[in-house]
Amino acid sequence: MTRKQGINWFRLNRELHRDIGYFCIGLTLVFAISGIALNHLRHWNPNYIVDRQTQKITLANTMSDEVLNEALLSSFNIDEGIRATYWESPQIYKVFFEEGGTLTYSFIQQQGVFEHVRPRHVFKQFNRLHLNEAQNGWIAFSDVYAGLLIFLSLSALFMVKGKYSPWRFRRGWLVIAGGVVPAIYIFVL
Amino acid sequence: MRTLLATVLLALLFVSTVNAKALTFGEAVDAKDTIKISALLASPQNYVDKKVTVAGTIVGVCEKRGCWMNLASDARFEKLRIKVRDGDMVFPMSAKGRKALATGYLKEIKLNIEQAQRYKASLAKRAGKTFDLASVTSGMSLYQVSPTGVKILD
Structure with missing residues (x-):
């Protein structure tokens, strides 16, 4: 006579938590790193590095565009093709370059400012995913990822038995603290 | 271990290059019925909340979020802002100087006197001019396009 063996829920939970945790490492890093980057949007540009070079040059707005372009390119020693020019106002002239x-x-x-923009490659792509600029398929994948994070947080409550269980105060206070901090920001601050 | 590292590096490379050349945003633009920006700004009330398509050189892009870009008008010293909700479309800074088409709805932003004073003061500061706040005695309106589709040409 064979004995029917039941599902070991405790073990299954731990194994799922472990494997889903492995799967979520990459995405968690993407969201965490870009989260820090975007949190400090006021202090830096997380997508681009903008190099600025300033020079005083004496020019007049009565000069032709060709003369102005030549003078500006030689003053700033720029070796790029001109893509377009634009008079923002009678006092401000802009030149856009191919690169x-x-x-x-x-x-x-009587001053020119040359800005050269370089993308922060990894940050730019991480931020793109974080802000869901990819749209469509990424929305579905992000929803799945969010569901997995919910599973990770809830399954963590059933990973450990005994005195270090989250259901006892010795470690349970950590669970409470994690809820109290956002609650303070929501209801008090 | 080496295979795992190679896979991770390849994935990172893919992530850093995916859609790097995506220069169309949202729905397709309606290039057939393009309105000159100068005509639009000459009588904006005729176009408010109506669907329009405009074209011009990109002369400014939001540096941090890419949430707006300015198109140069066909008239001198004029431009029109194409503004999206953060994240709906992200215009790259490298697009400055390129031609673009935008289809969308013209929106009016009404400024009261204080807002108009601040706006004009910021323009004067940018131009390096002195500005007298008292010279602004009434509110004003700004116009921008809320796009449904944008195409940045090469």
Whole structure:
């Protein structure tokens, strides 16, 4: 006579928590790193590095675009093709270059500023995923990931038995603290 | 271990290059019925909340979020802002100087006197001019396009 063996829920939970945890490492790093980057949007540009070079040059807005371009390119020693030019106002002239640089000249300040933009490759792509710019398929995948995170947090409550169980105060206070901190921000601050 | 590391590096490479050349955003633009920006801004009330398509050189892009870009008008010293909700479309900074088409709804933003003073003061500061707040005695309106589709041309 064979004895019917039941599912060991405790063991299954631990194994699922372990394997889903492995699966979530990559995405968690993407969201965590870009989360820090985007949190400090006011302090830095998480997508681009903007190099600025400033020079004083004496030019007049009565000069032709060709003369202005030549003077600006030689002053800043720029070796790029010009993509477009634009008069923002009678006092501000802009030159856009093929490789993404922009030169802005102020006739009032008699000063030019050349900006060269370089993308922060990894951050830019991480942020793109974090802000869901990819749309469509990424929305579904992000929902699955969010579901997995919910599973990880809830399954953690049933991983350990005994005195270090989250259901006893010795470690249970950590669970309470994790809920109290956001609650303070929601209801008090 | 080496195989695992190679896989991770390949995945990172893929993540850093995926869609790097995506220069269309949202729905397709309606290139047939393009309105000149100068005509739009000459009588904006005729177009408010109506669907329009505009074209122009990109002369400014939101640096941090890519949530707006300015298109140069066909008239001198004029531009029109194409503004999206954060994340709906993200315009790359490298697009400055390229031509773009945008289809969307013209929106009016009404500024009261204080807002108009701050706005004009910021323009004057940017141009390096002195500005007298008292010179602004009434509110004003700004116009921008809320796009449904944008195409950045090469």
